[in-house]
Amino acid sequence: xxxxxxxxxxxxxxxxxxxxxxxxxxxxxxxxxxxxxxxxxxxxxxxxxxxxxxxxxxxxxxxxxxxxxxxxxxxxxxxxxxxxxxxxxxxxxxxxxxxxxxxxxxxxxxxxxxxxx
Amino acid sequence: xxxxxxxxxxxxxxxxxxxxxxxxxxxxxxxxxxxxxxxxxxxxxxxxxxxxxxxxxxxxxxxxxxxxxxxxxxxxxxxxxxxxxxxxxxxxxxxxxxxxxxxxxxxxxxxxxxxx
Numbered sequence: 396x397x398x399x400x401x402x403x404x405x406x407x408x409x410x411x412x413x414x415x416x417x418x419x420x421x422x423x424x425x426x427x428x429x430x431x432x433x434x435x436x437x438x439x440x441x442x443x444x445x446x447x448x449x450x451x452x453x454x455x456x457x458x459x460x461x462x463x464x465x466x467x468x469x470x471x472x473x474x475x476x477x478x479x480x481x482x483x484x485x486x487x488x489x490x491x492x493x494x495x496x497x498x499x500x501x502x503x504x505x506x507x508x509x510x511x512x
Numbered sequence: 513x514x515x516x517x518x519x520x521x522x523x524x525x526x527x528x529x530x531x532x533x534x535x536x537x538x539x540x541x542x543x544x545x546x547x548x549x550x551x552x553x554x555x556x557x558x559x560x561x562x563x564x565x566x567x568x569x570x571x572x573x574x575x576x577x578x579x580x581x582x583x584x585x586x587x588x589x590x591x592x593x594x595x596x597x598x599x600x601x602x603x604x605x606x607x608x609x610x611x612x613x614x615x616x617x618x619x620x621x622x623x624x625x626x627x628x
Contacts, residue, residue: 399555426614437516437602437618438556451615486556501616503548503556 397421399504401487407510408477416472416507420489427470428488428501429462438486444470477511484508514539514605518619526627527595533588533622535577535603542608545586546616547577550600559601562586573597598626 400419408414420427426445430438440454444464452462459477464470474481484506490499515538525531537543547559560571567579577588586603600621607613 428615430616435620437518437604437620438616440615440617443614451613454615488556500558500561502558505555 399487399489399502401485401504401507403507404505405508405510407512409512410477410479412477412511414474414477414509416474416485416509418470418472418487418489418504420468420470420487421491421502424489424491424502425467426490426499426501427464428490429470429472430486430488432484432486432506434483441472474509477509479511482509482511514543514607514617516603516605516617516619518603518622520622521620522623522625524625524627525593528592530591531589531593531597531624533601533603533624535586535588535619537584537586537603537605539584539605539607541611544606544608545577545579546604546606547571547575547586547588548602548604548618550602550621552599556602559588593624593626595626595628597624599624 402417428443429441431441432438442462443451447464447467459475462472486506487504488501490501517536519534545562548556549559550556560569562569562579570576575590577586579586600623602621603619604616606616
């Protein structure tokens with residue numbers, strides 16, 4: 396079946412603007428993750444959803460970053476008042492495991508490259 | 513909290529030669545360990561993982577990794593590489609099941625460059 400999809404693939408914005416990044420997980424996957432990958436670095440965790448609720452948002456860098464998953468499927472990462480330091484590739488991953496089960500595999504999307512000018 | 517160190521940012525190697533990509537981790541709790549691969553212009557793909565049991569795990573394309581608890585390492589090896597193995601390889605850890613934490617912590621990556 397289809398993998399994790401993310402839109403847009405590229406986003407260029409100006410400093411101070413608001414952006415939304417969308418993630419469509421694999422159908423039926425209950426868990427969804429957002430990561431951020433800066434140039435030359437590995438991905439860094441931002442937030443994890445189990446169903447509709449944010450189970451762990453400890454990786455969000457500040458209150459300019461917010462994410463939602465209102466129906467337990469598609470998720471949107473929202474960044475307010477963007478800064479040049481927000482430029483990175485934003486990765487989404489999903490997995491099928493319910494919260495109480497054994498570990499699962501996170502399947503990653505291709506990412507959204509955000510450039511803040 | 514967990515951390516991952518990949519000591520080599522780039523590893524050049526000739527085709528059909530053996531390779532080892534090093535990964536060390538730090539954690540105050542039990543962990544699960546993963547290697548992900550990112551081919552040029554593609555997303556991250558899981559290569560192999562250690563959850564429990566045998567400390568030696570293998571992938572379908574000839575890579576293997578061994579969990580060494582005393583050395584806190586999870587090095588990735590392949591006895592004979594191909595041009596098609598050229599990619600960025602990321603080691604990652606996740607806190608063990610009892611902690612409830614699901615986030616992966618990644619290393620900074622090792623670029624494997626296989627030369628003819």
